[in-house]
Amino acid sequence: MSSELTNVFAAKMLPQRELFSPGHRACQGCAPALVMRYMLKALGPDTIICNSTGCMEIISSSYPESAWGVPWIHVAFENSAAVASGVEAGLKALMRKGKIPQRRITVLAQAGDGGSLDIGLQAISGALERGHDMIYLCYDNEAYMNTGIQRSSGTPFGASTTTSPAGARSFGQSTWKKSLAEIAVAHHIPYVATASVSYPFDFMEKLKKADAVRGPALVHVFAPCPTGWRCPSELAIRLGRLAVQTAAFPLYEVVNGKYRITQNVPHLKPLRVYLESQGRFRHLTDDLIDELQQGLRERYAALVAKAEASQE
Amino acid sequence: MAPLPGWKDLPPGCPIQEPLSARNNLTGSWRSARPIWDHDKCVRCGVCDLFCPEACIKPDHEGLYQANLDYCKGCGICAQECVTQCISMKQEEE
Amino acid sequence: MGTRIGKEVSIGIAEAAMMADVDVVSAYPITPQTHVVEHLSELVADGHLDAEFVPVESEHTAMSTCCGSVAAGARTFTATSSQGLALMHEILFIASGMRLPIVMAVANRSLSAPISIWNDHGDVMAERDTGWLQVFVENGQDAYDHILWAFRVAEDHGVLLPIMVNFDGFIVSHVVESLEEWSPEEVRRFLPPYDPPYRLDVDNPWTFGPVGIPDIYLETRKAHDEALLGAKATMVKAWSELADVVGRQYYPVEQYKADDADIVFLSMGGISETCMTAVDELREAGKKVGLVRLRLWRPFPFDEVKAALGGRKVIIAIDRALSTGGPGGPVASEVKAALYGLETRPQVIEFIAGLGGRDVTVGDFKQMYEKGAAVAAGGPVPGYELLGVRA
8 A cells, every 4th residue: 555545544543642732833834843743643652852952842842831742851952862862871770770660761862954964963873872772863854944944964955045045156055965864874773764754654653663672763754844945835745755756855764784665666756846846946957957866866776776685 | 821930930940841831822823824624525534634733633523624723824734635635725814 | 987098089089979879970081080980980880880871972962961861860970071071061051051960070171272181270160150050179088078968969959950079180180098988878868869859751741941932031040040049058058967977077168277367378179288288388487378268169159258358468369270361360350259349358469370280389379478478568469470481
């Protein structure tokens, strides 16, 4: 069954309880806010969230109102993985020493693409390497949206942002999107996955797997930002889907080093259908679109090869 | 919003002690268009609820979906994603 | 009473943290702090301490991890020095603003550049306004006692603030001293288990570290300031309890042969021990000189400073850090601020001494005394002097 059909048949099977409440201050059509909602539906109330500074922090915790129905802590921008390391270590010690009751509690750190791929990368690497039993979640909207759409190392080639603007001598972002999942895989952790807000059941399933493993797991979830991508708010989910179908953001998981593509796309759609409704790509020439498409397809082919090699 | 505490009444470190209290913040005023369901065409699949970033679309006792307009920001995702295209966005009056 | 034993001060500090039964230690190695955390990791490895030792990839992460573990309800200890403390800078404000009672031993060391592993107070003075409680110790016993005392103070429900226990790098940290260790019974009497009033708790899901809108930020600052100022009473009470248990009495400001002294040295940290020798020798030579030592740095003990220094003729203030391009030394600046409102103000002369590990000898103190005596005799008050600097 395709994921699109899964959505239709399974939507009502979601837990009804909302642990991320309405009244949050995210923009219209904010897909990262939807990530928060799915995340807690997948993980449930026995979860502690360590949130980096960023969109999801600022829209959910404006004193005296909180959107969170689970214990939540924000310390700074670059350190949610480090804070989660401490929470995990603290709970482990307290339970072992009998100071609090034994109980399965999920510890999750999260940040956006800037908080993960740029400023938070060292803390993530440290946490993964040390083997804490925790989940790291990156919600990727492909730029520093909270501060006003500045480029990050998660911004795709060709995108115009406020610090990689298209101009007479610039076609926008001139570098290629950094792969957080591959960096995580290089830490030899038990579970790594990419996911998309447009495939919610796949995403929630991956979070449950991430939760079930002992040790660190990382989930990199794609989450369109209509404000930053300069597109109509109603297209957020459609764009997430097109990103998968054009290989702009493939969905896969790596379990103990074995790759598996979780959303196979035998016939990739032309990249143009993904780019055309987004203002951030509006300036791209045909040549640049071809270059971007070719680069993405080469990366996808390499991923397919890894998945095939993993089956041998 | 209730009056904010003075410094003597702040709990140390200023945590928010009431979970899910963002519900007090009614974001419906941001909306420029509202979703309208044609319930004759609705198959009650719940995809509108599934993809609502505000978690504000819920079924009524008959299983028919409605947006809580206290929170609906009018993003239009529900109308875009609806399988039977039974949701239309209607401009709010001035 | 515990046993008396010769021990390196850093090892004593680690063992004091063990006696406090810490749950989490998170630290990154930096000279001269290393022996503290090496020994803690050994204590964990050998099963003497049941704790999670989190060997992090930076001091920024060490402090962030401490924030997480304290917020989870765990008694938490770390140690650092110099560049490591500087790397923690951002998170220090957050630890105190969120009122997370972390205990941190700081082996004081100078800051780069040029890189220097040797002792002064430049590292901690850069963190003066981070909203942490800060005390300075002078020797090994003092350091050992103050680790246990720091947990007692920081975790007090009326305080709930992180605390730095400053001990001088090498000149205190690496010295072997005679140390009286506490017995488990003494620790039990003095230090209750950490009982956090609230923590990250799935049955009580609070939101910690929210966005402070302009309508609340100011109140959080006021509450934080009052918490620091108010902590002094708890500190004094805990010192008195410590005296009841182990018989050693500490105060925010302490004096040595200063009762009748017109001229007093003012110092903070390990250098005070050399100064005491100088005072002894000057006293033998008939000089009415004494020493006032600051133990408590944050909250600044205004009343005790005024009581100890008001009425003197000349104060010879010794700083171990330089406020570059500013008023000289931070200790002298604050002492002057404390004395400004007095009707008759003592003269204050300032020496910035021992930067980057430069030796400060008994002879140096005697020279400082001569300059103080010249001012007492009506001479002009010189500006601050970097002791021993070559022209």
